[in-house]
Amino acid sequence: MGSRIAAFVVASCTAVVVVVGCSPSPRNAAPTTTPKIADYDISRVSEIASAFPPGHVPQMTPKQRVDSILPSEVDRFADGKLSSVDPPQCRSLLRPVDVSVGSDVARIYAPGPTSDISMMAVKLAAPLNADIPVQGCDHVGYTLDQGQPGGTVERIEAPHIEGAKTQAITYQASADPVAIAVEYTAFLSDRVVITLRTTRKQDTPEPPGLSELLGAAVAAVRGTYTPSQSKAPLVKYDINRLADVKDAFPQGITPNVIPARTSGDIDTVKIGLVVGPTLISVDPPQCEPVLQPVRQSGGAIMTALDTPGRDGPHVVVGASQSDHLSPVELPQTGCEHISYSVEGEHGTVDRLVPPTIDHAKTFAFRTQYTYDYGTSGTRHFYSALIDDNIYITVRGQLDSDVESEQALPELLVKAVAAVRG
Incomplete structure (x- = not known):
């Protein structure tokens, strides 16, 4: 997603901001079989990682005590940041949970190509002490302190989860009118709360299966979760496992791991480029598709293993995951040797024989380049x-062409195997 969406996520994705869309009181009555609070374990929320919608890569933050992290990291309105609320009686609707020092928090953040999902399970240090107002709070506006713009929240229908009170809102920040957040909250008791929030552009659909995902989280915290309980499709591959090939790099090269992040449309234009993005000329002209054999439209999740500096041997391994990847139809003949010119650089590209990987489309090229400064x-x-939604690249240069053309394709094979698990 774009940079504005990313900023919006940083500002609000971990907030415990809940608005009633409460299920009727008979549904809220906890059955006698509901586990006691002593049986709840918020760290078990990690069990549902495989239940996230396809394209969303869960990143776990293990249970932490709000002694070592600041309350503001998990509570948007901590430290008096909420300035005004209209209607005034709806203030507790925006902040019914006080994640104070002594509370325990476990978090999952799962970025996706067009939306991000964040989940937080909280065991509060003190019982909830504010009633959520119901009357007159269907549409609420607010502002923040120091003159910062606020936004609006609106109540929507909440999912039904047996033995839990549930609430739901849509949330929109005035500073970013194209972004919208939807938040679902389940109160398991007066001390244990789970929130699930998705943030996306208004013109993109909500990820599927969020109600089931919240229900799976509640079951996990209660200790009753099994994967079959979640109706959300399972994630088959995980680009986070790219880090597993760190030790497979050629001797003497130690890469840095760049964690998975959501890229915007501008970043993803560069996915799959063999040479620089500002193409000036190609000869033969019909060989232009060879210089970017896989194209991307829209956002993606990206991660990488990057070699510090570019002096001497270096290798960069990258992985991107998106539902909008597509291979380009490449000319069968006449493009084995290509001349090109991009901004600040010119040279030649030769097509090589790529490694064979089962159920994958592979590519290989060697570039001889000269920068304008010599x-x-x-x-x-x-x-x-692989699987039409994950693209893995290995690029770089070792001490010789022979060494590069042996070690780098082997590294690609290992990277694919790691992502496939």
Whole structure:
């Protein structure tokens, strides 16, 4: 998603901001079989990682005590940041939970190509002490302190979860009118609360299966969860496992792990580029598709293993996950050797024989380049498109072409195997 969405997520994705869309009181009555609070374990929320919708890569933050982290990290309105609420009697609707020092918090953040999902399970240090107003609070406006713009919240229908009170809102920040958040909250007791929030652009659909995902989280905290309880499709591959090939890099190269993040439309234009993005000329002209054999439209999740600096041997391994990846139809002949010119650089690209990987489309290229200021060199590029929604690239140069053309395709094979698990 775009940078504005990312900023919105940072500002609000971990907030415990809940508005009633309460299920009727008979549904809220806890049955006698509901576990006691002593049986609740918020750390078990991690059990539902495989239940997140496809394309969303869960990142776990283990249970923490709000002694080592600031309340503001998990509570948007901590430290008196909420300035005004209209109607005034709806103030507790915006902040019914005080995640104070001594509370325990476990979190999951799962970015996706067009939306982000965040979940937080809280065991409060003190019981809830504010009633959620019901009358006159269907539409509420608020502002923040120091003159910061606020936003609006509106009540929506909440999912029904047996033995829990549930609430739901839509939330929109004035500073970003194209972004919208939907938040579902389940109160398991007066001390244990789970929130699930998704943030997206208004013109994109909500991820599927969120009600079931919240229900799975409640079951996990209660200790009754099994994967079959979640109706959300399972994530087959995990690009976070790319980090597992860190030790497989050529000897003497120690990469840095760049955690998975949501990229915007501008970033994803660059996915799959063999040479720089500002293309000036290609000869033969019909070979232009070869210089970006896989194209991306819209956002993606991206992670990488990157070598510090570019002096001497270096390798970069990247993975992107998106529902909008597509291979380009490449000419069968006439494009084995291509001349190109991009901003600040010119050179040639030769097609190589790519490694064979089951159920994957693979590519291989060698680039001889010269920068406009005179420096020249060689780069190798190997890539694989798997399952039509994950693209893995290996690019770089070792001490010789022979070494590069042996070690880099082997690294691509290992990277694909790691992501596939």
